Amino acid sequence: MSAAQVTLRGVTKVFPAGAGGEPVHALGPIDIEIRKGEFFAVVGPSGCGKSTLLELIAGLTAPTSGEIEFEGGAIKENVPDGVGVVFQEDACFPWLNVRDNIEFGLRQKKISTDEKARRTSAVIDMMGLRDFTRSYPAQLSGGMRQRVCIARTIVAEPRLILLDEPFGALDQQTRLLMGDEMLRLWRETGATVFLITHALDEAAMLADRIVVMSARPGKAIDLVETGWPRERDSRIVERENFGAMTSRLWKTLREESLKTMGRAGSGA
Amino acid sequence: MSRLRLYQLAIVAGFILLLEALCLAGVIDKITMPPPHVIGRDLVNMILAGRYFGEIGKSLMNVLLAFAIAYVLGIVAGTILHGFKTVRDILDPLFATYYAIPVFAFYPLFIVIFGLGDGPQILIGILLAVVAVIVTTLNGLDRVPAVLKKTAQVNGLNPLQTALRITLPFCAPYLLTAAKLALAYAFIGVIGSEFIMARSGMGYEISYAYTNFDNATMYPLILMILLLSIAANSLLSYWERVLLDRRGQK
Numbered sequence: 001m002s003a004a005q006v007t008l009r010g011v012t013k014v015f016p017a018g019a020g021g022e023p024v025h026a027l028g029p030i031d032i033e034i035r036k037g038e039f040f041a042v043v044g045p046s047g048c049g050k051s052t053l054l055e056l057i058a059g060l061t062a063p064t065s066g067e068i069e070f071e072g073g074a075i076k077e078n079v080p081d082g083v084g085v086v087f088q089e090d091a092c093f094p095w096l097n098v099r100d101n102i103e104f105g106l107r108q109k110k111i112s113t114d115e116k117a118r119r120t121s122a123v124i125d126m127m128g129l130r131d132f133t134r135s136y137p138a139q140l141s142g143g144m145r146q147r148v149c150i151a152r153t154i155v156a157e158p159r160l161i162l163l164d165e166p167f168g169a170l171d172q173q174t175r176l177l178m179g180d181e182m183l184r185l186w187r188e189t190g191a192t193v194f195l196i197t198h199a200l201d202e203a204a205m206l207a208d209r210i211v212v213m214s215a216r217p218g219k220a221i222d223l224v225e226t227g228w229p230r231e232r233d234s235r236i237v238e239r240e241n242f243g244a245m246t247s248r249l250w251k252t253l254r255e256e257s258l259k260t261m262g263r264a265g266s267g268a
Numbered sequence: 269m270s271r272l273r274l275y276q277l278a279i280v281a282g283f284i285l286l287l288e289a290l291c292l293a294g295v296i297d298k299i300t301m302p303p304p305h306v307i308g309r310d311l312v313n314m315i316l317a318g319r320y321f322g323e324i325g326k327s328l329m330n331v332l333l334a335f336a337i338a339y340v341l342g343i344v345a346g347t348i349l350h351g352f353k354t355v356r357d358i359l360d361p362l363f364a365t366y367y368a369i370p371v372f373a374f375y376p377l378f379i380v381i382f383g384l385g386d387g388p389q390i391l392i393g394i395l396l397a398v399v400a401v402i403v404t405t406l407n408g409l410d411r412v413p414a415v416l417k418k419t420a421q422v423n424g425l426n427p428l429q430t431a432l433r434i435t436l437p438f439c440a441p442y443l444l445t446a447a448k449l450a451l452a453y454a455f456i457g458v459i460g461s462e463f464i465m466a467r468s469g470m471g472y473e474i475s476y477a478y479t480n481f482d483n484a485t486m487y488p489l490i491l492m493i494l495l496l497s498i499a500a501n502s503l504l505s506y507w508e509r510v511l512l513d514r515r516g517q518k
Contacts (some may be wrong), residue, residue: 060422087418095438109434
Protein backbone atom coordinates (compact mmCIF):
# COMPACT_ATOMS: atom_id res chain seq x y z
CA MET A 1 0.00 0.00 0.00
CA SER A 2 3.00 2.29 0.07
CA ALA A 3 4.17 2.36 -3.58
CA ALA A 4 3.20 5.50 -5.49
CA GLN A 5 0.58 4.79 -8.14
CA VAL A 6 0.16 8.39 -9.26
CA THR A 7 2.89 11.00 -9.12
CA LEU A 8 2.55 14.70 -9.89
CA ARG A 9 5.77 16.69 -10.17
CA GLY A 10 5.70 20.47 -10.56
CA VAL A 11 2.34 20.35 -12.32
CA THR A 12 0.77 23.66 -13.35
CA LYS A 13 -2.26 24.53 -15.43
CA VAL A 14 -2.73 27.92 -17.04
CA PHE A 15 -5.83 28.45 -19.15
CA PRO A 16 -5.24 30.68 -22.19
CA ALA A 17 -6.80 34.13 -22.23
CA GLY A 18 -10.37 34.44 -23.46
CA ALA A 19 -11.50 37.38 -25.60
CA GLY A 20 -10.10 40.54 -23.98
CA GLY A 21 -9.11 38.69 -20.80
CA GLU A 22 -5.89 37.48 -19.27
CA PRO A 23 -4.59 33.92 -18.93
CA VAL A 24 -5.88 32.19 -15.79
CA HIS A 25 -3.28 30.46 -13.64
CA ALA A 26 -5.60 27.80 -12.20
CA LEU A 27 -3.24 25.36 -10.55
CA GLY A 28 0.18 24.69 -9.13
CA PRO A 29 2.95 24.12 -9.14
CA ILE A 30 1.81 21.07 -7.22
CA ASP A 31 3.56 17.86 -6.16
CA ILE A 32 1.49 14.91 -4.95
CA GLU A 33 2.06 11.19 -4.59
CA ILE A 34 -0.95 8.90 -4.37
CA ARG A 35 -0.19 5.47 -2.96
CA LYS A 36 -1.54 2.31 -4.48
CA GLY A 37 -4.72 1.17 -2.74
CA GLU A 38 -5.24 4.22 -0.54
CA PHE A 39 -8.29 6.47 -0.22
CA PHE A 40 -6.95 9.92 -1.01
CA ALA A 41 -8.98 13.11 -0.71
CA VAL A 42 -8.42 16.69 -1.81
CA VAL A 43 -10.18 19.63 -0.18
CA GLY A 44 -9.83 23.28 -1.03
CA PRO A 45 -11.74 26.55 -1.38
CA SER A 46 -14.01 26.87 -4.39
CA GLY A 47 -12.23 27.83 -7.57
CA CYS A 48 -8.85 26.53 -6.33
CA GLY A 49 -8.47 24.11 -9.22
CA LYS A 50 -9.60 20.86 -7.54
CA SER A 51 -11.56 19.65 -10.57
CA THR A 52 -8.75 20.75 -12.88
CA LEU A 53 -6.40 18.59 -10.81
CA LEU A 54 -8.71 15.61 -11.25
CA GLU A 55 -9.02 16.22 -15.00
CA LEU A 56 -5.22 16.36 -15.28
CA ILE A 57 -4.83 13.01 -13.50
CA ALA A 58 -7.63 11.56 -15.66
CA GLY A 59 -5.86 12.70 -18.82
CA LEU A 60 -8.89 14.77 -19.83
CA THR A 61 -6.66 17.83 -20.14
CA ALA A 62 -2.91 18.30 -20.42
CA PRO A 63 -0.77 20.19 -17.86
CA THR A 64 0.89 23.46 -18.89
CA SER A 65 4.10 22.28 -17.24
CA GLY A 66 5.26 19.43 -15.01
CA GLU A 67 4.80 15.68 -15.21
CA ILE A 68 2.03 13.30 -14.22
CA GLU A 69 2.65 9.56 -14.05
CA PHE A 70 0.22 6.70 -13.55
CA GLU A 71 1.87 3.39 -12.69
CA GLY A 72 5.15 4.64 -14.12
CA GLY A 73 3.71 5.82 -17.48
CA ALA A 74 3.31 9.49 -18.37
CA ILE A 75 -0.26 10.78 -18.59
CA LYS A 76 -0.73 13.19 -21.45
CA GLU A 77 -4.03 14.10 -23.04
CA ASN A 78 -5.64 10.67 -23.04
CA VAL A 79 -7.34 8.67 -20.31
CA PRO A 80 -5.02 5.79 -19.34
CA ASP A 81 -6.33 2.26 -19.22
CA GLY A 82 -7.18 1.38 -15.62
CA VAL A 83 -8.54 4.82 -14.70
CA GLY A 84 -12.25 5.43 -14.07
CA VAL A 85 -13.98 8.73 -13.32
CA VAL A 86 -17.26 9.54 -11.55
CA PHE A 87 -18.42 13.12 -12.06
CA GLN A 88 -20.60 15.32 -9.88
CA GLU A 89 -23.11 15.94 -12.67
CA ASP A 90 -25.57 13.27 -13.71
CA ALA A 91 -23.68 11.32 -16.38
CA CYS A 92 -26.28 8.57 -16.92
CA PHE A 93 -27.31 8.10 -20.52
CA PRO A 94 -31.06 8.88 -20.51
CA TRP A 95 -31.76 6.65 -23.54
CA LEU A 96 -30.32 3.49 -21.96
CA ASN A 97 -31.77 1.46 -19.12
CA VAL A 98 -29.75 0.79 -15.97
CA ARG A 99 -28.22 -2.45 -17.24
CA ASP A 100 -27.19 -0.95 -20.59
CA ASN A 101 -25.83 2.15 -18.85
CA ILE A 102 -23.61 -0.03 -16.68
CA GLU A 103 -22.55 -2.33 -19.52
CA PHE A 104 -21.51 0.76 -21.50
CA GLY A 105 -18.41 0.85 -19.28
CA LEU A 106 -17.30 -2.38 -20.97
CA ARG A 107 -17.98 -1.38 -24.59
CA GLN A 108 -14.35 -0.74 -25.44
CA LYS A 109 -13.06 -3.78 -23.55
CA LYS A 110 -11.94 -6.69 -25.67
CA ILE A 111 -13.82 -9.37 -23.72
CA SER A 112 -16.54 -11.80 -24.75
CA THR A 113 -20.23 -10.93 -24.60
CA ASP A 114 -20.74 -13.57 -21.91
CA GLU A 115 -17.98 -12.09 -19.80
CA LYS A 116 -19.47 -8.60 -20.22
CA ALA A 117 -22.87 -9.90 -19.09
CA ARG A 118 -21.31 -11.70 -16.11
CA ARG A 119 -19.35 -8.66 -14.96
CA THR A 120 -22.34 -6.35 -15.42
CA SER A 121 -24.55 -8.68 -13.37
CA ALA A 122 -21.93 -8.88 -10.62
CA VAL A 123 -21.70 -5.08 -10.38
CA ILE A 124 -25.50 -4.73 -10.46
CA ASP A 125 -25.66 -7.00 -7.41
CA MET A 126 -22.74 -5.27 -5.72
CA MET A 127 -24.48 -1.89 -6.09
CA GLY A 128 -27.92 -3.19 -5.07
CA LEU A 129 -29.47 -2.31 -8.44
CA ARG A 130 -30.95 -5.74 -9.21
CA ASP A 131 -34.56 -4.49 -9.04
CA PHE A 132 -33.88 -1.56 -11.36
CA THR A 133 -32.02 -3.13 -14.28
CA ARG A 134 -34.80 -2.33 -16.76
CA SER A 135 -35.55 1.13 -15.34
CA TYR A 136 -34.48 4.27 -17.15
CA PRO A 137 -32.47 6.97 -15.33
CA ALA A 138 -35.45 9.36 -15.34
CA GLN A 139 -37.31 6.85 -13.15
CA LEU A 140 -34.56 6.87 -10.49
CA SER A 141 -33.67 9.28 -7.67
CA GLY A 142 -30.48 11.37 -7.81
CA GLY A 143 -28.73 8.95 -5.43
CA MET A 144 -29.69 5.93 -7.51
CA ARG A 145 -28.52 7.60 -10.72
CA GLN A 146 -25.17 8.30 -9.08
CA ARG A 147 -24.96 4.60 -8.09
CA VAL A 148 -25.48 3.71 -11.76
CA CYS A 149 -22.61 6.03 -12.72
CA ILE A 150 -20.38 4.50 -10.04
CA ALA A 151 -21.39 1.01 -11.25
CA ARG A 152 -20.53 1.97 -14.85
CA THR A 153 -17.09 3.04 -13.64
CA ILE A 154 -16.28 0.03 -11.46
CA VAL A 155 -17.55 -2.53 -14.00
CA ALA A 156 -14.42 -1.75 -16.01
CA GLU A 157 -12.39 -2.77 -12.92
CA PRO A 158 -10.26 0.38 -12.76
CA ARG A 159 -7.17 0.40 -10.60
CA LEU A 160 -7.66 4.10 -9.91
CA ILE A 161 -11.11 5.62 -9.34
CA LEU A 162 -11.33 9.40 -9.57
CA LEU A 163 -14.35 10.95 -7.86
CA ASP A 164 -15.17 14.59 -8.66
CA GLU A 165 -17.50 15.67 -5.83
CA PRO A 166 -19.72 12.69 -6.67
CA PHE A 167 -22.13 13.29 -3.80
CA GLY A 168 -22.26 17.08 -4.14
CA ALA A 169 -25.77 17.11 -5.56
CA LEU A 170 -27.20 14.69 -2.97
CA ASP A 171 -28.89 15.35 0.39
CA GLN A 172 -26.90 14.83 3.61
CA GLN A 173 -28.37 11.43 4.52
CA THR A 174 -27.84 10.02 1.05
CA ARG A 175 -24.31 11.41 1.06
CA LEU A 176 -23.47 9.58 4.29
CA LEU A 177 -24.89 6.32 2.94
CA MET A 178 -23.12 6.75 -0.38
CA GLY A 179 -19.92 7.38 1.58
CA ASP A 180 -20.39 4.03 3.32
CA GLU A 181 -21.02 2.44 -0.05
CA MET A 182 -17.84 3.98 -1.46
CA LEU A 183 -15.78 2.69 1.47
CA ARG A 184 -17.21 -0.80 0.93
CA LEU A 185 -16.44 -0.69 -2.81
CA TRP A 186 -12.95 0.62 -2.09
CA ARG A 187 -12.28 -2.38 0.15
CA GLU A 188 -13.93 -4.93 -2.17
CA THR A 189 -12.28 -3.74 -5.39
CA GLY A 190 -8.88 -2.96 -3.92
CA ALA A 191 -8.68 0.09 -6.19
CA THR A 192 -7.10 3.40 -5.26
CA VAL A 193 -9.68 6.13 -4.75
CA PHE A 194 -8.99 9.82 -5.38
CA LEU A 195 -11.79 12.02 -4.08
CA ILE A 196 -12.31 15.72 -4.74
CA THR A 197 -14.71 17.29 -2.28
CA HIS A 198 -15.57 20.61 -0.68
CA ALA A 199 -17.08 18.85 2.38
CA LEU A 200 -14.47 18.60 5.13
CA ASP A 201 -16.39 15.99 7.13
CA GLU A 202 -16.74 13.84 4.02
CA ALA A 203 -12.98 13.96 3.40
CA ALA A 204 -12.22 13.28 7.08
CA MET A 205 -14.66 10.35 7.16
CA LEU A 206 -13.59 8.64 3.94
CA ALA A 207 -9.91 9.27 3.36
CA ASP A 208 -6.64 7.79 4.59
CA ARG A 209 -4.83 10.97 3.59
CA ILE A 210 -6.14 14.43 2.77
CA VAL A 211 -4.43 17.21 0.87
CA VAL A 212 -5.57 20.76 1.60
CA MET A 213 -5.24 23.13 -1.32
CA SER A 214 -4.65 26.87 -1.26
CA ALA A 215 -6.79 29.47 -2.99
CA ARG A 216 -6.14 29.85 -6.74
CA PRO A 217 -3.64 28.99 -8.08
CA GLY A 218 -4.16 25.80 -6.06
CA LYS A 219 -1.11 24.39 -4.30
CA ALA A 220 -0.86 21.66 -1.67
CA ILE A 221 -0.49 23.48 1.65
CA ASP A 222 -1.16 20.65 4.11
CA LEU A 223 -1.26 16.86 4.12
CA VAL A 224 -3.29 15.18 6.85
CA GLU A 225 -3.04 11.45 7.66
CA THR A 226 -6.27 10.31 9.30
CA GLY A 227 -4.95 6.96 10.53
CA TRP A 228 -8.38 5.33 10.32
CA PRO A 229 -8.55 1.52 10.07
CA ARG A 230 -9.35 0.08 6.63
CA GLU A 231 -12.56 -1.46 8.01
CA ARG A 232 -14.61 1.67 8.67
CA ASP A 233 -17.89 3.37 7.86
CA SER A 234 -19.73 6.63 8.54
CA ARG A 235 -19.85 5.84 12.27
CA ILE A 236 -16.22 6.98 12.33
CA VAL A 237 -17.65 10.45 12.97
CA GLU A 238 -18.43 9.30 16.53
CA ARG A 239 -14.72 8.97 17.30
CA GLU A 240 -13.25 11.48 19.68
CA ASN A 241 -10.50 12.64 17.33
CA PHE A 242 -12.85 13.09 14.33
CA GLY A 243 -13.69 16.61 15.48
CA ALA A 244 -10.00 17.45 15.88
CA MET A 245 -9.40 16.17 12.35
CA THR A 246 -12.05 18.40 10.74
CA SER A 247 -10.95 21.32 12.95
CA ARG A 248 -7.40 21.01 11.65
CA LEU A 249 -8.65 20.93 8.07
CA TRP A 250 -10.87 23.95 8.66
CA LYS A 251 -8.10 25.90 10.38
CA THR A 252 -5.93 25.59 7.28
CA LEU A 253 -8.77 26.08 4.88
CA ARG A 254 -10.48 29.04 6.57
CA GLU A 255 -7.76 31.51 5.65
CA GLU A 256 -7.70 30.27 2.05
CA SER A 257 -11.47 30.48 1.76
CA LEU A 258 -11.36 34.06 3.08
CA LYS A 259 -8.77 34.89 0.41
CA THR A 260 -11.13 33.52 -2.26
CA MET A 261 -14.05 35.50 -0.82
CA GLY A 262 -11.92 38.66 -0.59
CA ARG A 263 -10.93 38.24 -4.21
CA ALA A 264 -14.54 37.81 -5.22
CA GLY A 265 -15.51 40.80 -3.05
CA SER A 266 -12.87 43.05 -4.59
CA GLY A 267 -14.03 41.96 -8.02
CA ALA A 268 -10.54 40.78 -8.96
CA MET B 269 -57.14 9.74 -24.60
CA SER B 270 -55.73 12.93 -23.11
CA ARG B 271 -57.78 16.08 -22.73
CA LEU B 272 -55.42 17.88 -25.11
CA ARG B 273 -55.96 15.23 -27.79
CA LEU B 274 -59.74 15.56 -27.35
CA TYR B 275 -59.53 19.33 -27.85
CA GLN B 276 -57.43 18.85 -30.98
CA LEU B 277 -59.92 16.37 -32.42
CA ALA B 278 -62.81 18.63 -31.49
CA ILE B 279 -61.23 21.57 -33.34
CA VAL B 280 -60.63 19.49 -36.49
CA ALA B 281 -64.16 17.99 -36.34
CA GLY B 282 -65.63 21.46 -35.74
CA PHE B 283 -63.77 22.86 -38.74
CA ILE B 284 -64.99 20.03 -41.01
CA LEU B 285 -68.56 20.48 -39.79
CA LEU B 286 -68.34 24.23 -40.40
CA LEU B 287 -67.10 23.63 -43.96
CA GLU B 288 -69.89 21.07 -44.48
CA ALA B 289 -72.51 23.54 -43.28
CA LEU B 290 -71.12 26.40 -45.39
CA CYS B 291 -71.02 24.18 -48.49
CA LEU B 292 -74.52 22.76 -48.00
CA ALA B 293 -75.92 26.25 -47.29
CA GLY B 294 -74.42 27.46 -50.56
CA VAL B 295 -72.15 30.04 -48.90
CA ILE B 296 -69.28 28.17 -50.57
CA ASP B 297 -70.44 27.30 -54.07
CA LYS B 298 -69.97 23.82 -55.57
CA ILE B 299 -67.49 24.99 -58.20
CA THR B 300 -65.21 26.38 -55.49
CA MET B 301 -65.43 23.39 -53.18
CA PRO B 302 -67.68 20.35 -52.78
CA PRO B 303 -68.90 19.52 -49.23
CA PRO B 304 -66.36 17.51 -47.16
CA HIS B 305 -68.56 14.37 -47.19
CA VAL B 306 -68.48 14.40 -51.01
CA ILE B 307 -64.67 14.83 -51.00
CA GLY B 308 -64.40 11.88 -48.60
CA ARG B 309 -66.73 9.73 -50.73
CA ASP B 310 -64.79 10.63 -53.92
CA LEU B 311 -61.55 9.66 -52.18
CA VAL B 312 -62.95 6.28 -51.12
CA ASN B 313 -64.23 5.67 -54.67
CA MET B 314 -60.86 6.68 -56.09
CA ILE B 315 -59.06 4.23 -53.81
CA LEU B 316 -61.56 1.41 -54.49
CA ALA B 317 -61.22 1.93 -58.24
CA GLY B 318 -57.43 1.95 -57.91
CA ARG B 319 -57.23 5.23 -59.82
CA TYR B 320 -53.98 7.20 -59.66
CA PHE B 321 -52.21 4.44 -57.73
CA GLY B 322 -49.25 4.71 -60.10
CA GLU B 323 -49.16 8.49 -59.65
CA ILE B 324 -49.47 8.22 -55.89
CA GLY B 325 -46.74 5.58 -55.70
CA LYS B 326 -44.38 7.63 -57.84
CA SER B 327 -44.90 10.82 -55.83
CA LEU B 328 -44.55 9.03 -52.50
CA MET B 329 -41.39 7.30 -53.67
CA ASN B 330 -39.90 10.67 -54.68
CA VAL B 331 -40.96 12.23 -51.37
CA LEU B 332 -39.36 9.35 -49.46
CA LEU B 333 -36.19 9.59 -51.53
CA ALA B 334 -35.93 13.37 -51.00
CA PHE B 335 -36.66 12.90 -47.29
CA ALA B 336 -34.12 10.10 -46.80
CA ILE B 337 -31.31 11.89 -48.67
CA ALA B 338 -32.00 15.23 -46.95
CA TYR B 339 -32.24 13.55 -43.55
CA VAL B 340 -28.99 11.60 -43.75
CA LEU B 341 -27.18 14.51 -45.43
CA GLY B 342 -28.53 16.98 -42.86
CA ILE B 343 -27.53 14.89 -39.83
CA VAL B 344 -24.05 14.20 -41.21
CA ALA B 345 -23.54 17.85 -42.20
CA GLY B 346 -24.91 19.08 -38.85
CA THR B 347 -22.64 16.72 -36.91
CA ILE B 348 -19.56 17.77 -38.90
CA LEU B 349 -20.45 21.48 -38.72
CA HIS B 350 -20.83 21.22 -34.96
CA GLY B 351 -17.13 20.45 -34.74
CA PHE B 352 -16.11 23.49 -36.82
CA LYS B 353 -17.28 26.60 -35.02
CA THR B 354 -15.84 29.10 -37.51
CA VAL B 355 -17.49 27.43 -40.52
CA ARG B 356 -20.74 27.29 -38.58
CA ASP B 357 -20.50 30.99 -37.68
CA ILE B 358 -19.91 31.80 -41.36
CA LEU B 359 -22.93 29.75 -42.46
CA ASP B 360 -25.27 30.89 -39.66
CA PRO B 361 -26.68 33.90 -41.58
CA LEU B 362 -27.41 31.60 -44.54
CA PHE B 363 -29.32 29.18 -42.28
CA ALA B 364 -31.22 32.07 -40.68
CA THR B 365 -32.39 33.46 -44.03
CA TYR B 366 -32.51 30.21 -46.02
CA TYR B 367 -36.28 29.84 -46.08
CA ALA B 368 -36.62 33.32 -47.55
CA ILE B 369 -34.89 31.96 -50.68
CA PRO B 370 -37.52 30.96 -53.28
CA VAL B 371 -36.10 27.50 -53.97
CA PHE B 372 -38.88 26.82 -56.50
CA ALA B 373 -37.45 29.65 -58.63
CA PHE B 374 -34.50 27.36 -59.39
CA TYR B 375 -36.80 24.59 -60.63
CA PRO B 376 -36.69 25.66 -64.33
CA LEU B 377 -32.90 25.82 -64.07
CA PHE B 378 -32.78 22.31 -62.60
CA ILE B 379 -35.01 21.08 -65.45
CA VAL B 380 -32.56 22.55 -67.95
CA ILE B 381 -29.66 20.84 -66.16
CA PHE B 382 -31.26 17.52 -65.16
CA GLY B 383 -34.12 17.17 -67.69
CA LEU B 384 -37.87 16.86 -67.12
CA GLY B 385 -37.62 13.64 -65.06
CA ASP B 386 -37.93 13.03 -61.32
CA GLY B 387 -34.43 14.40 -60.54
CA PRO B 388 -35.28 18.12 -60.30
CA GLN B 389 -38.34 17.41 -58.13
CA ILE B 390 -36.35 15.29 -55.70
CA LEU B 391 -33.61 17.93 -55.67
CA ILE B 392 -36.12 20.66 -54.76
CA GLY B 393 -37.44 18.41 -51.95
CA ILE B 394 -33.89 17.85 -50.68
CA LEU B 395 -33.00 21.56 -50.87
CA LEU B 396 -36.10 22.49 -48.89
CA ALA B 397 -35.66 19.77 -46.25
CA VAL B 398 -31.92 19.61 -45.67
CA VAL B 399 -31.40 22.93 -43.90
CA ALA B 400 -34.19 22.23 -41.39
CA VAL B 401 -32.39 18.97 -40.54
CA ILE B 402 -28.98 20.68 -40.23
CA VAL B 403 -30.33 23.43 -37.97
CA THR B 404 -32.28 21.02 -35.75
CA THR B 405 -29.31 18.64 -35.48
CA LEU B 406 -27.04 21.54 -34.46
CA ASN B 407 -29.67 22.65 -31.94
CA GLY B 408 -29.72 19.17 -30.39
CA LEU B 409 -25.92 18.82 -30.36
CA ASP B 410 -25.60 22.19 -28.58
CA ARG B 411 -27.57 20.68 -25.70
CA VAL B 412 -25.41 17.61 -25.09
CA PRO B 413 -24.11 18.03 -21.52
CA ALA B 414 -20.33 18.42 -21.24
CA VAL B 415 -20.25 15.58 -18.71
CA LEU B 416 -21.47 13.09 -21.35
CA LYS B 417 -18.65 14.14 -23.68
CA LYS B 418 -16.16 13.68 -20.82
CA THR B 419 -17.69 10.24 -20.17
CA ALA B 420 -17.01 9.39 -23.82
CA GLN B 421 -13.37 10.42 -23.36
CA VAL B 422 -13.06 8.38 -20.17
CA ASN B 423 -14.45 5.36 -22.02
CA GLY B 424 -11.90 5.81 -24.80
CA LEU B 425 -14.38 6.63 -27.58
CA ASN B 426 -13.03 8.30 -30.73
CA PRO B 427 -14.97 11.24 -32.31
CA LEU B 428 -17.00 8.96 -34.61
CA GLN B 429 -17.90 6.56 -31.77
CA THR B 430 -18.78 9.56 -29.58
CA ALA B 431 -21.15 10.86 -32.26
CA LEU B 432 -22.78 7.47 -32.90
CA ARG B 433 -23.00 6.24 -29.29
CA ILE B 434 -23.41 9.38 -27.23
CA THR B 435 -24.16 12.71 -28.90
CA LEU B 436 -26.60 11.54 -31.60
CA PRO B 437 -28.54 9.18 -29.27
CA PHE B 438 -28.79 12.08 -26.79
CA CYS B 439 -30.22 14.20 -29.63
CA ALA B 440 -32.78 11.56 -30.68
CA PRO B 441 -35.81 13.72 -29.76
CA TYR B 442 -34.35 16.58 -31.81
CA LEU B 443 -33.65 14.20 -34.69
CA LEU B 444 -37.30 13.14 -34.65
CA THR B 445 -38.36 16.78 -34.82
CA ALA B 446 -35.94 17.11 -37.74
CA ALA B 447 -37.62 14.09 -39.38
CA LYS B 448 -41.06 15.68 -39.05
CA LEU B 449 -39.82 18.93 -40.59
CA ALA B 450 -37.89 17.13 -43.34
CA LEU B 451 -40.91 15.04 -44.30
CA ALA B 452 -43.16 18.10 -44.51
CA TYR B 453 -40.61 19.98 -46.63
CA ALA B 454 -40.03 16.93 -48.86
CA PHE B 455 -43.80 16.75 -49.49
CA ILE B 456 -43.94 20.47 -50.30
CA GLY B 457 -40.88 20.27 -52.54
CA VAL B 458 -41.87 17.23 -54.58
CA ILE B 459 -45.63 17.81 -54.88
CA GLY B 460 -45.07 21.55 -55.46
CA SER B 461 -42.58 20.85 -58.25
CA GLU B 462 -44.95 18.37 -59.88
CA PHE B 463 -47.62 21.04 -59.67
CA ILE B 464 -45.48 23.61 -61.52
CA MET B 465 -44.05 21.45 -64.28
CA ALA B 466 -44.15 17.67 -64.62
CA ARG B 467 -45.65 14.91 -66.72
CA SER B 468 -46.86 12.71 -63.86
CA GLY B 469 -47.27 12.50 -60.10
CA MET B 470 -49.90 13.62 -57.60
CA GLY B 471 -49.00 17.31 -57.94
CA TYR B 472 -49.34 17.08 -61.71
CA GLU B 473 -52.75 15.37 -61.43
CA ILE B 474 -53.96 18.01 -58.95
CA SER B 475 -52.78 20.74 -61.31
CA TYR B 476 -54.42 19.00 -64.31
CA ALA B 477 -57.70 18.58 -62.41
CA TYR B 478 -57.51 22.22 -61.28
CA THR B 479 -57.23 23.57 -64.82
CA ASN B 480 -60.14 21.34 -65.90
CA PHE B 481 -62.48 22.25 -62.99
CA ASP B 482 -62.35 18.58 -61.99
CA ASN B 483 -63.14 19.01 -58.30
CA ALA B 484 -63.97 15.30 -57.96
CA THR B 485 -60.28 14.55 -58.57
CA MET B 486 -58.51 17.59 -57.20
CA TYR B 487 -59.97 17.68 -53.69
CA PRO B 488 -59.70 13.93 -52.97
CA LEU B 489 -56.03 14.03 -54.04
CA ILE B 490 -55.38 17.02 -51.78
CA LEU B 491 -57.18 15.21 -48.96
CA MET B 492 -55.04 12.13 -49.57
CA ILE B 493 -51.81 14.17 -49.31
CA LEU B 494 -53.16 15.70 -46.12
CA LEU B 495 -54.01 12.29 -44.63
CA LEU B 496 -50.65 10.81 -45.61
CA SER B 497 -48.79 13.75 -44.03
CA ILE B 498 -50.85 13.51 -40.85
CA ALA B 499 -50.30 9.73 -40.65
CA ALA B 500 -46.51 10.06 -41.06
CA ASN B 501 -46.37 12.99 -38.64
CA SER B 502 -48.47 11.16 -36.04
CA LEU B 503 -46.20 8.13 -36.24
CA LEU B 504 -43.10 10.26 -35.67
CA SER B 505 -44.85 12.21 -32.89
CA TYR B 506 -45.78 8.95 -31.16
CA TRP B 507 -42.16 7.80 -31.32
CA GLU B 508 -41.05 11.21 -30.01
CA ARG B 509 -43.47 10.90 -27.07
CA VAL B 510 -42.15 7.43 -26.20
CA LEU B 511 -38.57 8.78 -26.18
CA LEU B 512 -39.46 11.84 -24.10
CA ASP B 513 -41.51 9.77 -21.63
CA ARG B 514 -38.52 7.47 -21.16
CA ARG B 515 -36.38 10.52 -20.37
CA GLY B 516 -38.95 11.95 -17.97
CA GLN B 517 -39.69 14.88 -20.28
CA LYS B 518 -43.28 15.49 -21.28
